[in-house]
Amino acid sequence: MSGGTEPLEIRFGLISGGNKYLTAESFGFTVNASASSMKKKQVWTLEHADADDDCSAVLIRSHLGRYLAADKDGNVTGDGASPAGPDCRFVITAHDDGRWSLQSEAHGRYLGGTEDRISCFAQSISNTEKWTVHFAMHPQVNLYSVSRKRYVHLSTKHSEVAADRDTPWGVDSLLTLLYHDRRYHLQTADQRLLSCTGALVSQPDASTGFTLEFRGGRVVFRDAEGRYLSPSGPSGTLKSAKKSSRLGKDELFVMERSHAQVTLMACNDKNISMRQGVDLSANQDEESDQEVFQLEMSKEEAGLCAFRTAQGKYWTVTGSGAIQSNASSKSASCLFHLEWSGSKVSLKANNGKYINARKNGQLTASADTPGESEVFRVHLINRPLLVLRGAHGFIGARKSDTHTQGTSHTLDCSRASYDVYRLQHADRAYSLKDLAGRYWSVGPEGGVVSCGGEDPDWWELELRGRGQMAVRTADGRYLHGDHTGALTAKANANNTPALWEY
Template identity: 50%
Template structure:
């Protein structure tokens, strides 16, 4: 398991044929076609490797069914478990495209529209598929060989791979998809060139072909060489290798939210004084920053320090960063109180700030001393994806679409527990009187973020309602509850 406590992200992607159409799994009759012009829910496939033979893969649709081919080349997607007809081999091409070969029948899969088959004996342009990753594009990058994470080194103007834990906004990378290739973008809006330099504009030297090797990723540049960490600090640039070895392989991991907490006394919660938590600092450093990890089952929150240890409830309500393994005493229920939060520990008591700044879980009710301000620090840029797609500016109006296959990047600004969301035009989001979320505000409007589920947030407007995607794909600010339509990958 990686040092950040995460498993790598599951590889999910769309497959684009020679006519620039996506392989689609239809709910009706479990049929497949290649007719869709964009990547949405029905076009997402999950790659699963065979446990006995890692060269063999299975392609699972959004319906949980597996792509299969029989001896006559007929393609279906209704198998609910893996059988011999579901076994495929990936034959990677020099340009990064895939040919998918039935391992059982040794024929290649291809075609267009409703005319798909797996019967070709040789690979032609009709059997080649471009891979479009369907992951949320913001992630942490882990070197497989060095077991170190990438982060931006602003003073050197490069990406280096020397962190045991991906900490702070500098560790956040954005994968930008452009015409079948990928760029790596840093949190200061620079693109990684193949010589290791960071550039303001994307172009030929910042575009990489993504290759899959034994479940890991490799990035091939325009000269046919691969990115790898170089030198003692692991500067990320293209090396001499024209074939990827272990040094050229990477994992993508989800980026957990990292926050600072401000107590009622106006001071930051810190571990600078030792293992016990105390609100006694006036500046934000790694010692005041904590990673929020939402437990999938209980939806309670674990707080992890930059040293890698978890908050832990100890005797008499004390809280220390001493735990290296997770348990019930590491978990805190978060109660969202508008632009403040309260934390309830495993003993049923609320965390409060004492006069000396010490944090103790000893309160039965929530008053001023039990309220904390939570500030998200590693999402200055925000990309939001809901159950039907990404949030993007509407082409012809001031509203926002919530079901697009492409995304816009928004800027997140913090203000005393509230957040302001700014679009590419420099204008702000607001909720209109009719409940529409608009993107052309001259002045910022207050929103609150609620980390209610692993990997997803709910966003609440000034009217107390949640932002949700309506069935027509429009972003509305009228949701009563943070249900599936109001939860956003970020």
């Protein structure tokens, strides 16, 4: 794959027929289905059991790093060690209603039960052996077609979702997984939903809902009729094609992390561009692919990143300090430290110098300290729809508020499910509003954050960690959430800001 992205770690909750979450307890590694909400103990991670891509067996790892296991007598624990033994291997059966059943590969029995009576001894599947899957990973992804070796994107010209892009670039490559009626719906950046017929529609219905199955670390999308989504025709139009007991490459996709893509504007009010060749220069008013760069944050060191072009090349510092976009792979000279000041950032290269934009737009890593010519305004361009998750859960309207008659909803940061917000950029800052058009606003002195204003409050975004941002008000107070779900903007710049996965 050439997109510079990475496969997502698949994390989820399993909801029993009794509407309770499967839970891994710390004491004794016991397993029950007694929790009414999804917190840390109710989140499980899916792992591929073998390197063989055709293998259907999976491992299910708890927050404790141990695996779900079932012995020959049907006893279930969360104590499977790593490397996991045969008792830890399960085969997933996906049903047309969107639920899963988990069968022990070694013993052929099905996992089921309620409360503290969980076993894996059923010889057939009843309602008790069906589990609703509630994904816990961030729902905004890029999608890669294994057969076409291309990325999926919204083709506005043909009003379709097609697998014909070499790299997942720009707004139209972002897909959001919406959870509705036990199934997942693929939402494009313009808020339409992919139907199994290939059409794009405005509201979820039976034709837009898919059950996700996993094969060898890849995902397949099964519609309500048991058919599978696949690319077809010259452009790779996505639609349901066939029922099949044995899936081929056509039905396989990889869900990948969607990195931030940004433009950077220098003090001359021009965007950095590669339009003139390998030498980067701040000399353009436009925001085409040649002015958009992918921000790839380091796994090892906070605030360290590389910038990738749509052609798959990386920014690099030459011996003379010039900044070019011709590195085929990441090396030390391709890494830059981000130093944020509101919506502006300074970039420190590995030679210890800051990137400077000269009057003619030429970029060099030559400044000892950051001044006016060393700061750049960052515009995040590939999150027209935004989902935010913090340490305690997703941000969304408080459940109690959704049933009131008022137009303002208090926001909660500990939700297991997520609300989708529109992110709009104007005058070098951002506003956030819900899909009904109500804006985020902050109470007095950074108090409770709600969604219901007719006029926008303005926010600044600092892209800091891997897929994480800090969000702050125009007067420098950071968005902060606590374990009760309260969302405020009281934290000042002297505190370490809360980071939100986006």
